[in-house]
Amino acid sequence: MAAEGLPAGGPAGALPGWELEAWYQDLQEVLAAAEPSGPSPIWGAEQGAGSGPEGCELDAALAAELLELLGPESTATTEPAGLSGSASSGNSPPKLGTEEDEAGAAAGCGVKRKRCSSMAASRELAKRRERANEQRMLELTAHNEQLREEIRRLSAEVERTRAALIDRIVNLRRA
Numbered sequence: 001m002a003a004e005g006l007p008a009g010g011p012a013g014a015l016p017g018w019e020l021e022a023w024y025q026d027l028q029e030v031l032a033a034a035e036p037s038g039p040s041p042i043w044g045a046e047q048g049a050g051s052g053p054e055g056c057e058l059d060a061a062l063a064a065e066l067l068e069l070l071g072p073e074s075t076a077t078t079e080p081a082g083l084s085g086s087a088s089s090g091n092s093p094p095k096l097g098t099e100e101d102e103a104g105a106a107a108g109c110g111v112k113r114k115r116c117s118s119m120a121a122s123r124e125l126a127k128r129r130e131r132a133n134e135q136r137m138l139e140l141t142a143h144n145e146q147l148r149e150e151i152r153r154l155s156a157e158v159e160r161t162r163a164a165l166i167d168r169i170v171n172l173r174r175a
Contacts, residue, residue, distance in 0.1 A: 020063060070125075 023063065
């Protein structure tokens with residue numbers, strides 16, 4: 001099973017609680033599959049009464065680390081979210097652009113997100129990065145061409161000035 005990236009819906013604090021729970025649940029499944037000692041505790045059993053902010057601390061830390069691993073390109077295009085964008089105050093999940101995500105959001109809290117929607121979000125993120133890179137390359141190529149044209153113009157001006165200066169020196173000696 002391959003690791004999946006977080007959707008580019010926003011910073012870790014902007015992810016709704018059910019999305020963080022789904023990520024945590026997936027992480028537990030991956031860890032359980034990797035450990036030969038046996039299955040990990042059932043989801044929710046380790047939270048117990050600590051379902052407050054301290055219970056989400058690991059999720060936020062993991063989400064922040066994953067966003068950091070995704071790089072600045074994924075966070076540069078997202079809107080900054082303060083405390084008002086956190087899971088406790090927002091009821092709607094971030095839009096990821098796929099039907100599975102919308103279906104998961106409509107189902108409500110506690111619904112495990114589908115892997116294919118995450119992979120689709122990862123593919124969409126990769127496509128956006130590729131388009132941004134292509135756009136940047138086009139901009140840099142155009143800027144390069146402008147600089148080359150400016151160099152040609154300045155070189156021609158230097159040649160004209162040099163020729164005029166030589167002509168003037170020759171004419172001064174004749175006079």
